[in-house]
Amino acid sequence: MAIDLDKVHIIRKALSFFSWYLSVRLIQRIGAIYHTLTYKATPSPKNVVVIGGSFAGVELVQRLVETLPTGYRVVLVEQRSHLNYLFAFPRFAVVPGHERKGFIPYDGMFTKAPEGIFKLVRDTALRLTDTHVVLASGESIPYAYLAVATGSTQPLPVNVSSLERDPGCRELQFVQESVKLAGSIAVVGAGATGVQLATDIKSFFPEKEVTLIQSGDRVMDRFGPRLSGYVMDVLQNELKVRVLLNERPNIPPKDGVLAKMTTLTFSGGRQEKFDLVLTSTGQRPNASILATLLPAAISKATGRICVLPTMQVTSYQASETSPGNSAAAPLAPHIFAFGDVAEHGGPMMGRAGAMQAEVALQNILAMIKAGNKKKNLATLKLRTYTPDWEVEGFLHLTLGRTHHLVYAMDTKKGTDLLMGIHNGTDDLDVGKFWKRYGADVKEVEGPAEGGEQ
Numbered sequence: 001m002a003i004d005l006d007k008v009h010i011i012r013k014a015l016s017f018f019s020w021y022l023s024v025r026l027i028q029r030i031g032a033i034y035h036t037l038t039y040k041a042t043p044s045p046k047n048v049v050v051i052g053g054s055f056a057g058v059e060l061v062q063r064l065v066e067t068l069p070t071g072y073r074v075v076l077v078e079q080r081s082h083l084n085y086l087f088a089f090p091r092f093a094v095v096p097g098h099e100r101k102g103f104i105p106y107d108g109m110f111t112k113a114p115e116g117i118f119k120l121v122r123d124t125a126l127r128l129t130d131t132h133v134v135l136a137s138g139e140s141i142p143y144a145y146l147a148v149a150t151g152s153t154q155p156l157p158v159n160v161s162s163l164e165r166d167p168g169c170r171e172l173q174f175v176q177e178s179v180k181l182a183g184s185i186a187v188v189g190a191g192a193t194g195v196q197l198a199t200d201i202k203s204f205f206p207e208k209e210v211t212l213i214q215s216g217d218r219v220m221d222r223f224g225p226r227l228s229g230y231v232m233d234v235l236q237n238e239l240k241v242r243v244l245l246n247e248r249p250n251i252p253p254k255d256g257v258l259a260k261m262t263t264l265t266f267s268g269g270r271q272e273k274f275d276l277v278l279t280s281t282g283q284r285p286n287a288s289i290l291a292t293l294l295p296a297a298i299s300k301a302t303g304r305i306c307v308l309p310t311m312q313v314t315s316y317q318a319s320e321t322s323p324g325n326s327a328a329a330p331l332a333p334h335i336f337a338f339g340d341v342a343e344h345g346g347p348m349m350g351r352a353g354a355m356q357a358e359v360a361l362q363n364i365l366a367m368i369k370a371g372n373k374k375k376n377l378a379t380l381k382l383r384t385y386t387p388d389w390e391v392e393g394f395l396h397l398t399l400g401r402t403h404h405l406v407y408a409m410d411t412k413k414g415t416d417l418l419m420g421i422h423n424g425t426d427d428l429d430v431g432k433f434w435k436r437y438g439a440d441v442k443e444v445e446g447p448a449e450g451g452e453q
């Protein structure tokens with residue numbers, strides 16, 4: 001009964017979010033048409049540089065190309081050849097034949113942008129000066145405003161290390177092959193990715209022995225206990241995955257990218273050998289780009305970039321003494337950070353990054369406008385971000401081939417909503433997201449070269 005009520009709430013929430021989103025997008029699109037007619041390319045425009053072209057960065061760039069005034073353009077600096085669709089990587093690391101669908105091309109994303117407003121620079125940003133972004137190629141790009149959306153680095157199988165699609169596919173194929181050959185597999189870390197990996201392996205290959213290992217006393221402990229209980233039931237009773245809680249085994253140095261034929265030592269000294277050990281831990285924020293110009297902005301606690309609710313970069317000390325205090329001073333008013341790299345107080349999720357992108361956008365536009373009118377920027381009233389956990393923290397989690405769930409938690413109210421669903425496609429319907437980014441998944445249907453048929 002409780003689950004049914006949740007279903008009603010979730011459907012109501014989703015409908016109200018999408019009707020709000022569609023009406024906002026309609027107004028934005030009308031504004032964008034007018035903008036296309038009025039924007040004029042100029043010979044030396046000032047740059048709004050966005051570093052990082054994933055879920056957060058692309059959202060900001062898509063809005064900047066619809067709104068920046070004449071005299072400005074947006075430059076996106078991205079090191080990867082494609083947008084890595086991380087949500088599907090646990091599935092594509094286990095199930096062969098779909099890996100190329102995990103890499104969405106950038107070509108179609110900004111085709112509606114007015115001439116001269118957008119430039120994509122395929123490079124790695126190394127560091128900042130007061131005025132320039134210094135790139136690995138040796139080039140540097142001047143900026144008037146800067147937005148850092150460099151996210152985090154996660155090891156295989158959560159993400160691939162290669163910056164190109166085809167070698168990236170080979171990394172995923174290597175995991176697929178290793179899974180196929182292993183009889184006993186340990187997955188270390190029972191967060192969302194670890195749970196998805198363990199349930200996918202057991203559901204696509206029921207003959208394998210799968211052990212999920214968690215350091216705390218429940219799986220998925222970043223979320224509410226109700227979600228942990230539901231997932232635990234699926235793991236143990238539906239799929240027969242062995243779950244070990246309160247265990248933090250030492251993981252010997254890896255032989256290559258994945259640990260094979262590895263003995264783990266558990267509490268009390270008990271040892272057990274696994275054919276394959278997959279780790280879903282080890283996320284590191286990519287904040288080092290600020291290390292030379294604004295080292296005080298990097299949180300000593302989390303390694304993320306500290307930001308004000310305006311998304312402007314602030315010091316660790318300011319955010320520690322007055323967290324969420326928009327009255328604290330920015331370290332550099334024209335430098336913004338958002339998405340998973342930023343300490344923003346909201347969920348580390350794709351939708352939260354999109355909401356923060358809109359805050360950064362409105363503030364950049366307001367500062368440009370005020371600057372053009374020679375207004376005092378220090379007195380400008382800027383927009384602020386307040387996380388909406390129920391909307392931004394909306395989780396879609398697969399629990400094997402056909403079982404999945406949606407979950408939303410409101411941390412302030414201490415309430416949550418949960419709905420289990422039984423259906424689903426092997427490629428997780430990624431085509432929908434390709435479309436959202438102006439691309440057609442049919443371009444890459446069928447396995448990548450070197451992959452299994």
Ligand SMILES: Cc1cc2nc3c(=O)[nH]c(=O)nc-3n(C[C@H](O)[C@H](O)[C@H](O)COP(=O)(O)OP(=O)(O)OC[C@H]3O[C@@H](n4cnc5c(N)ncnc54)[C@H](O)[C@@H]3O)c2cc1C
Nearest residue numbers: 052054055056079125150151152339340348349350351396
């Ligand atoms: C398995 C899995 C499932 C998930 N499911 C959900 C879900 O259901 N819903 C949800 O909302 N979220 C989900 N998430 C979380 C979501 O993927 C992240 O919140 C999101 O990817 C963060 O986006 P981002 O743009 O901030 O950073 P990232 O996605 O980490 O991207 C950062 C980008 O910056 C680039 N970059 C980094 N450093 C540099 C540099 N120096 N120079 C140039 N480019 C650089 C990188 O190449 C990358 O493209 C999931 C994550 C995983 C792993």
